[in-house]
Amino acid sequence: MLKILKLRKQANNSDLNISKRFEYAREAISLSKKYDKDSTVLASNRVLSWLFIVSGQYDSLYRVNKENLKISTRIKDSLKMAYANNNLGFYFAESNKNDSAYYYYYNARKLYELLKDIQNESNIILNMANIQESERDYIGAEINAIKGIEIAKTLPISDGNNLNLWAFNNLIGIVSSKVKRFDKSIEYHNKALEYAEKLKAEKYKYYKDFSEMNIAIVHRRKGDYDKTIQVLNNIKNLETLKEEDPQTYVSIISNLAYAKFLKGNFVSEEIENTFKTAYKFSIDQDIKVEQSIIASFISELYLHQKQIDSAQKYANIAYNKANEVGENQTVLDALILKAKTETGEQSKAYLYEHIRLNDSLISKERTNRNKFARIEFETDEILQEKEQISKQRQWLIFISVGLLGVLFFLYIIKSQREKNKELQLQKQQQEANEEIYKLMLSQQEKIDEARSVEKNRISQEMHDGILGRLFGARLSLDSLNLVNTQDAISKRSKYISELKNIEDDIRKVSHELNSDFVNQSGYFNMVNNLVETQMTAYNIDYTFKADSNINWDMLDNKIKIHLYRILQETMQNIYKHAESTLVDIEFYLDKNKLNLKITDNGVGFDQTKTKNGIGLKNIKDRLKEINGFFNVTSQINKGTSVTITVPNI
Known part of the structure; x- marks a missing residue:
């Protein structure tokens, strides 16, 4: 068993070359099957499945994940069932079998929902909504995108979650534009732009440019060419974008030129050169979707200039390239251009083909909408039996929750009692503090009273004692003043004057000591x-x-x-x-x-x-x-x- 774990670890080691990692993964599976333990085989198979994804070998995904789904269903491992369904959905999406992809994605979503795995549920809903949009089930795509936004907003903030929120809002913006709800489309593309600005990783830095380009395209479809030009001109770092995201770059420059053309008052040579440069760049970079779109732009320019042969040439290129990549809207646009470059029955033939294709797409949209709804309905029926089992588990959960609730209630009661005790203690402490304060005030009053008594005593003593004696001394000196020598009279007068001063000072102190000290x-x-x-x-x-x-x-x-x-x-x-x-x-x-x-x-x-x-x-x-x-x-x-x-x- 330890050897299997080591082999899995080596298979997951990204420092090793991919072929060596595959060897370790297959050896781990071989040993796991010898142990004949489903969970061990399942874990080893998942390592191999992951290697197929990271190496781009999508064709090999089906067998290993079909086996994983069978094993995980047998051992009732809901999480591993969700993983297997998710990988099978991815396999069929890469194989352009969207109905099968939607079926497995829906199964995975229901399992993640049951497991409360909100992050993976959000990822799956995004895949489902993208399939619906590509199959023109615009209502279903929007419903799933809105549900995805609601779920994603409950998750912690992260680059991964912000990326999903960007994708959901961007998808609603695209869908709204396709059904000509342009104001709503701009609203959601602006929301997507807000989430793009929150993405921190370097690899996400061009999502902001992509959102701004989408906003510009909607303004162009709305007929607001000035706004289109303004938004596209504000996109910065075009040269860097040219190297790192060629498709977004060529879309920006071609749409900017197209908006100028539609606005009128343009320089034909300048617009033509920009279109030709963008077209050549898309060929060099093998960007077939942009080749078809830019070719339709060029055809429209030549049609405006009455250069019918050139207009026909690029209308045919747009038509063929769009059919090659399945870009139906460009096919429809190209058919209109082809009809405008022809006359008589040939022109009518292109218009009839346009009507036929458009009706076919509308019919397909309705069929797909019903198809996806039927997939969900039939899958839900299959899951009902499993839900019956889950109900038993739910009863156990309810009982457990009930017990936890009782324990929580008892805990609250205990906490409340402790809190009441604490409040009572605080009250007692407050009362004790106030009692101490009363004693302090009472003591202060006693001190003040003692001071007042002492001051009065000193005042009385000074007034009755010292002043009396000084007064007697002054009288004696007055009596001695009967000696009439000039020198004696002068000295006695001086002493008497000094004694009067002392008497005044003592009287002043006496009065001050006897004043009110209350304030x-x-x-x-x-x-x-x-x-x-x-x-x-x-x-x-x-x-x-x-x-x-x-x-x-x-x-x-x-x-x-x-x-x-x-x-x-x-x-x-x-x-x-x-x-x-x-x-x-x-x-x-x-x-x-x-x-x-x-x-x-x-x-x-x-x-x-x-x-x-x-x-x-x-x-x-x-x-x-x-x-x-x-x-x-x-x-x-x-x-x-x-x-x-x-x-x-």
Whole structure:
């Protein structure tokens, strides 16, 4: 078994030459069959199938994938069945057997859909839609392309997925153009262009040019030749495109010349030279589709110039080349040109052939539409038995999902309980914090009270003690002033004057010490510090004012705590949501009501649309505790104002 794995690994080694890789793959299959284990044979066959694809040996794909389909069906391996059907669809598509290709692709799609393999389902739908478009089942192609877009949009962003989205939109653009829904065609080609611009890999760089060319062609078919010329002239790097994507290059230059021709006011020699250059280039590069199209352009130019022989020559070339590659629209166009270059019965004969071919294509379109629908219907009937088996599996899945749902529900309940515990813990913590804050405020008040008592004591001591003694000394000196010598009088007068100065200074200090300290310490300072700290941290300019008539000492601690927290919460909300540069904060009295007004110049909000958040709920809860209320006014881009009112203080 280990040897088989090594052989498969060697077969997948791209560094080896292809013939050697085939040897390893066939040896792996031979050994696998000796083990007589289906899954082993299947895996080895898949390696060989992949080698046929990468080496372009499509004719050999059928046998190995038919065997893989048989084995995978026997062992009921849906994924390997999908792979085999996909490869068989590819084989028949390369063999131009589109009905068989569609059958196997459809089987693969149903299996990928069952397996929820959205990426591969998207790839298969694209192949099916391309087959329908080539068989002129335009309705079916568009339906599948739209379904493919819906599926692809659910996949993660990647180059591969963007490429599929480009292809689906491009296909709808092509189909819409063929049924002359030009505006819709341009819309979807523009969508394809958007996805082309998202492709990052170097190998996808010309998809943008291809989409722009398609847009230009639709504008040309619509009759908007100026727009066609504008779009084609905007395509850059034509020389690089000439080397790396010759078909797109020759299509661009020929369509540009054709648009100029259709617009009129052209230089015949210039247009003819461009057509001839493009035609020769398409021959050199063996691009038969473009040979037929450009030949029809040249024929139309010569017909316009009344050069009937040359017009006939290129009309015949266009007709023959288009028939060779199965380009029916060009065949139809060439028949019209051939009819215009002839007269009488011969001209009528070409017109009759045009009518016959067109009717045949319309009939084929209807037949193919029915054929593809019948393939899907018959395949679905075959799959019904398999679906019966899958229903049993679905029941098992439903039961499993149900059990998972119950487990998930129990998990949610457990999580909710844990969350409630966490919220309860947070609440307790908040209550503890507030209690601590109460103690801090109470302690601060005691400190302030002790300071006030001490200051009063010092003031009284200075007034009653020191001042009294100084006053007595001054009287004694006055009595000594009875000595009338000039020197004694002068000295005593000097001392007395100095004592008066000391007395005035002490009295001044006494008065200052005895003044009211309420507004200089305690709660007011704490609030002031809070505002200064937060506004500085938030880098927001502010003004803070308080009515001097407010007696903070008379306020209940509970009111102080809640006002402090409300102010803190409001400033945080301004920082988070308002985008403000200036905040005005003011405490003021209105009769017996204490008001706190906070105004910002931020972005504001629509009060009719904004729901109450946690912040507003907290403010309401706090105000309820102190019988307060609040009012919020706001306008978009004109800021917000919050007024807190506490009555009966």
